[in-house]
Amino acid sequence: MQTDAFGPELPLERTTRFAELLLPVPIPKLFTYRVPHILQDSVQQGQRAIVQFGDRKIITGVIINIHETPPKDYEAKYILEVLDHQPVVTPVQLKFFQWIADYYACTTGEVLNAALPAGLKLSSESRVQLHPAFNLDESDQPFSEKELIVLKRLSHEALTYTEISKLLGVKHLYSILKSLAGKEAIILFEEIKDKFKPKTEKRIRLQPEYAIASALEKLFETLASKPKQEAVLLRYLQEVPVLSDSARNRNGIAKKDLIDEEISESSLATLIKNKILEEFEIVVSRFAELEAGEAPPIHLSADQQHALNATLQAFSTHQNNLLHGVTGSGKTAIYINLIKQALEGGSQVLYLLPEIALTTQIVHRLKKVFGAAMGIYHSRFSDNERVEVWNGVLSGKFKFIVGVRSSIFLPFDNLGLIIIDEEHDASYKQQEPAPRYHARDAAMMMAHFQHAKVLLGSATPSVETFYHAQEGRYGYVRLDKRFGEAQLPAMVLADMGIERKSKTIKGEFSGLLLRNIDEALKKSEQVIIFQNRRGYSPVVNCEDCGWVPKCVNCAVSLTYHQFRHALVCHYCGYKESLPEKCPTCTSPRLKTVGYGTEKIEEELSLHFPEANVQRMDLDTTRSKTGYESIIDQFEKGETNILVGTQMVTKGLDFDHVSLVGIFNVDRMIHFPDFRSYERAFQLVTQVSGRAGRREKPGTVILQTSDTEHPLLKLIIEHNYTDFYRIELADRKQHEYPPFSRLIEVTLKHTDKKICKAAAVQLTDTLKNSLGGIRVMGPGEPMISKIRNQFLMSILVKIPRGKTDLQQTKNSILSKIGFLVKEKEYRSVRVIVDVDPV
Template structure:
């Protein structure tokens, strides 16, 4: 052992955000020995040129045996940013959902906490223009002259030269030994700053100020700036106000002379300084806002608290409009009063604007919000505000389970049945509800699940006494459940009372609601103008070039778009197969519905709410605000409409196409249809007037519709449970879906067959279905095959079964012809 490798030499094990199932050992520079800690982030070299941000998991004095450890380049934190509980949680996610801890870390850390390396270009140190034997093009000369001043990024060079591809010119200059390319580490997180102005200390009393105004007597514009400052910051009454000063933008917003302000700063009369400010509203509520609960709500809340004494997880089964939110607020207040942190999970925060605004009024600055529409910097600030104790209550989407809680006391999962709690791509393919229940166990916290239409598996757990059950069967404030009416499209078409794709009944009910100055919601779970187009002569239907799906027509873009890979092409003027100009649209999307409703109700304002109209950060909030104010009469949209909305003036909800939901080829299709239709029906008649729901269907006698008609969740649950028991589907089994992908269809089929056979041959007590082609058998130029593994619910070998499946995949990946095949494991697929 060399002198350098003394017993004082420290080594750190790092978890890196890479899909490799191991930790990586790095040498700790001795300068860091005294303050390096587990849970800190560190920048480390990875591979030949890459630089990544990892998190320190262990510290020790044992050098690695198989390789020479590289040095940690830099520590990024003074204190730890990842806790021991988080490390345990990451490992559980990796083990349960069959991925690597590095993939979990990559999902857990906000992008702003992960440094990146960016390619930079600079002049070669040995380059001399006068001595170079090479000739340079005009663009090369422009670039070299600029590089003589400072290094540039690829993006800088592209903009400066007005070219999209810079690799050619960089390759040429590298050969001519005029430039070198290097990697510069960039910190993605940038604190938000504000430039502020204050009076120099030399003038912060009456005597000096009087002298200053005499000095500025013949400079009226500078005097005006100074007077405005004193108006905004009354330092003569309180000198301490001067330290904080005023923002530069506020001072200048009334057309004061900016040059006069600059002169005052230059002459040391005013000072300019910069402070870090929060990206969030930091107002706090001083008075405790009491939530007045009804008798039913009080009973439900007490039942929950009593249940928590014996069980850690409780299901609150409350019908739509029963006032679950008020109970949540009371429980959160109690948990915060006990000194605990609280996490409230919502399916998609951007879709639950109303509840977030309401919670913000109650909890103010102790409440943080974490969702997908936030910028990287905003997410980092939430992370830091939890660490420093500013945010004790967080309302967030599924990824908020990864936040750095230290003392979690209560987890509330609203709309626990919602499918958006499941992450599909990329790994980890976790379910936030199930993961949050395990996270709560690590913190010894309580979990409240809330839903008007609980998931079948969740309700089953209450019957197994694993979860407690509390019911809330009455709507809040004397509101009544809506009257549900089935509109039989087959009968209407026979009687010719329908108006296009709308039933006469729905049109008539809409006319009555609008005449009474009430609002209408129309639900259609398909966006776009039309699901597809077709040639009336040869029946050609345009397909995606990358996926095995037809293209959806979007009228506002006048384009055909694939909803799986984003491929887009222009709407053809004629059929490319037979040159016919008779091209028609097939089916109705939300965009076409919006157009038809404008024709039927020209005097009403129609607004559409789907993925296409809510892409920007505030577009959803704007649509909701216009509807709340009554500026919109008819709101048409997708399942976004089912989530967390509460409107006083909606008396009618129309379900446009129930049949498509009922006949989706999936064992959960009845459950999803029941949940979606019930949830969107709950938007009608939220106050004293009973609302109405019209369900358009060609199968009026369908049993699921009968359960919805009678608001009979338990009847539906029993029937669905019986079906699943017969076919051994959850909750009577656990599912593991294996997807095999490859650009060659033959290889994909071969690899999936070998995988299925090897699993059947090596693992007992399971059922293997497939391989078979999924409903969409090609996405992004990759062919897909699917295998479904069923594991009986009582099987104690689930963890070993997963490991065995992974071993078979690893074995196949070593076979030469299968090395490029991608195998995806999805545990508990939805």
């Protein structure tokens, strides 16, 4: 017999089992742990397990497989605890995680870290307590003043590192804690924190023995002299008819619904103490239960019905299909019909949206149709809310999910349909940290694993998606008329050059735009103003010496935010107060240059004092309900003019918007990126689509200094076909997607010389090893320093269909591995971004 630390004595012949775990760490391997005998018959692939990683850290991993082979290179530690009775990660998810890691050149640990909601990742937190054998009065050790402060507080409670740091007002504690540990005054331990806690509700019910007429009658006789207690009981019986419905009494009533100004909580407590009423807790959902059926019936137009039939036909021949419908054509109604059919067939559905702002409006509409079967998943939800959705998908409670890009990681096991709305949107691409996946492309691969159909929807498809549709790789359905009587808006150019000469410009507003805003407001119509710069002013400078405030961490100028009265870096968050005088020449003549959304909002309020102006950008929507309140007020007509960044371009549907004004379209067109024309076409078309979505015709005014630019002509004509043809020819000539795949390699270091030398060496190595593949660079990106790190970038162009893509990626990663092993480049950080946008 042998004794096991995790159980009673066990027979010697019992086989020892080992589990390989995927841990949420950026290390490209699985880790083997010993399975305690008590768990050997219950461990399964996909369960979470708590393990010790390194000397002190305790983290949560996912069991990938179980076997009887011990690791060769190290002594396996025991699994500390298995957290689940059933798997929370499915086999198809694990296959999907591996594909993302391979395709986007990262580790499966990084994918797991991104996939699991924080509430499912138990972690440890280092805490400090007094050593049980330590007595300060008896100690002959010398202690500093700070050490004595810590010891005094520890005599009452254990503390975390953070709490001690705040107590002493210092950031670096290691020397103090090391000294105290050396004097055997303290010990450090790890405390596991389970981040997910189910939401509970306290309820009240009548004890069963009183739920019969005779007992209830006697009870009221007893309480006749106690009017406050009698009032509590009467209120309960008004809400719960115990004599006619005993099941209602078992469920009781929420305690918060029973107590009000007239009902005494102390009287309730007395009834509970006397065992007349009973208080109990139940686990409740964090999401309001919704009943379907409140929505008005959806009547499709002839064009919509034709598009729906064509989409169903396309699904019979293609897994991936593009619905190319102009803005306001009624794509959402088609989506709802398809979702209904998939759910009725017993399948799960995922509806992806690029922005949280979009979910606010669409979710209200979908809730009325699908009720409690629908779950919502995005980053503004709390950890606990996201865990509830994850568990709801696992349990089958949520058959239909509406969410942003991270929704692709949910544990679906029977997906039948994925809808990717606004498929062209760059928000689907994850930037930091790894995995730098594109949710559109990853969702199509997940659909492949689950044998699901994919519908890509857009009024302005990405060039790559439209190319695949034209080449026959995707099915294609066109919807080129707006729903009902609505017409596409009239596009008008405001020539800023002419207006400057004639002095009709006020600030950055053309006279044409101001006149049209005034006319719209007089007709009680609404206006949207689009400017893709937040803040008050992009630049502040000194009129005498030209000084411009720069970020201390990044190679960018600071943006002035008036509501904070601060200069802010939009890359690292650094901020400082706006100086009263120029720090270079002491001149007080500091002026703001350019217009951000905040300044536009202010000036509109001055031009139109009777109008209610609101702003929708990152600064005004930081709270969980920020988007919802702004959109709700605009929908109700409480807001007359909405000023916003890209958030206002994405699929919002308002009845009374007759005018859209677009600032600085030239900056979008001339942005130094091969996708600048495509992005400008998409942004302008999308924001223009917010105007005139009902019977009233809409107008869009584009302020430009280059009215003859050929792209503006295509935008005004709503001519996507010619735009695509011209853009595709340009992409082919310069070997850009869809004719190639791009991999961007970015090097970062605090020393510019080291960063540049590493980039030059890596570029030379890649050029020599990748043969005919074009390696461009190295060069400084437009923003060459972020968060005190200098940047250099290398662009690799891989011809589509002529090269083994995975082999090329493996070769790039191998060469990076050799580079960072060299002594002088060990501290260089190298980032690989596959399919950058």
